[in-house]
Amino acid sequence: MEKQSIEHTIGHEAAGDVTLDGRGTYDERLNHILASATDTFARLGYEKASMREVAKAAGVSLAGVYHYFDGKERILFLIQFRAFGSLLNNLREKLSGVEDAKKQLCVMIRAHLGYFAANMSALKVCSHELDSLSGAAYEDTRKIRHEYYELCRDIVDRVLNEYDVNGTMDRHVATMALFGTLNWLYRWYDPKRGPAVSTVARQIADQYLVGLVGAAMKQNETP
Amino acid sequence: MEKQSIEHTIGHEAAGDVTLDGRGTYDERLNHILASATDTFARLGYEKASMREVAKAAGVSLAGVYHYFDGKERILFLIQFRAFGSLLNNLREKLSGVEDAKKQLCVMIRAHLGYFAANMSALKVCSHELDSLSGAAYEDTRKIRHEYYELCRDIVDRVLNEYDVNGTMDRHVATMALFGTLNWLYRWYDPKRGPAVSTVARQIADQYLVGLVGAAMKQNETP
């Protein structure tokens, strides 16, 4: 409980920076195992992926994994919490300075696809294993997911406030339609084989934005 | 292999129609267990749901489940194969007579949401456990899924052929954007609590169709 606190989540730089062994610092090896576990969870699914498989993929013994992590659930929590945190920070960063709501929406979609292309395994685990955590770990990831949701919904909201003067468009439905498109990416899109990230991002952003604005104006035509 | 053939998939009416016991025919009890298993898989996930849990939910013993099904994977296969088959038949039925591509797209989205509302657990299992099967069972479900995909992509194709004269819109991306929205429904939409099925279907159809056509025309403006 107290030992492996939330500090590990961000990546504590105070510990392990002196010496440990020839293959990197404590944090580097922890992150190496975490990255291997991310790939393993993405490949097999969280429940089907055993700790033995995680250990083998990371090149350490089974007990060696437990030297760095309290247990299997803790690994999944760290993967999700870090990924959602990075996703959120990355989005806020790229959103700074952009005022127009429609441009914000484009930036959001591009940022999401860019992060997806750079962290496919992590986002697959985030999309597919949303209910695999429980208790406090689930609550923590739910909170940060909700932050990401609110940020995106507020952008959708501002766009609709400009065009949907009658308020006939459901903000939640509109936002979840976009989330569906983005969270489903891991099922079909491989940036290494399919069209370029920028191409896909542009088409999705164009389609969604035009659809959002157009559907809103269409409903206002018939009062 | 030979014993539990594909016949069970459709529901063989030849057997068990004479007598079995007071609680229904063979097929009725098989379908009852299958329905319970669907709910259990949807609630816990396929890997986490144990056969003991399935048996308890169905009100039979653990060994009793194996009297009707070869094994756990066979249950998942039957759930997915039946659901995809019904989804496909239902769509083809409602599509007959409709010629306009844009209307076809609206019909498709309404049909999907209607089936979702009536079979939430089954579609959740279909969306979430796509990779849980292996071997021949996986291939069989993949084929029927591909049929559904091709049917929808052809509709998208016809819409784009009317407006995207330059062919700048990627048909696969456009189709998967829609599939993402639809397949993500199970994560957030509850017809019993949220807005009505017709309302959500109309908004999603409007948004997507306007976006598809609008984005295509927008790209043709700048040659």
Next chain:
DNA sequence: CTTCTCCGATCGAACGTTCGTTCGGCTGGT
């Protein structure tokens, strides 16, 4: 009509395997 036989349906109990986790000890740098 009664009796016997048989077989499908069902169950409790157990099988072997794999799971997440723990523990005691080895090792190499300080």
Next chain:
DNA sequence: ACCAGCCGAACGAACGTTCGATCGGAGAAG
């Protein structure tokens, strides 16, 4: 001499699956 890092081996629990026994109704035999 010490201690963090790491490992082989083992733990109990839970898993999917199998097996042998039991039960009851349908049909054949008397």
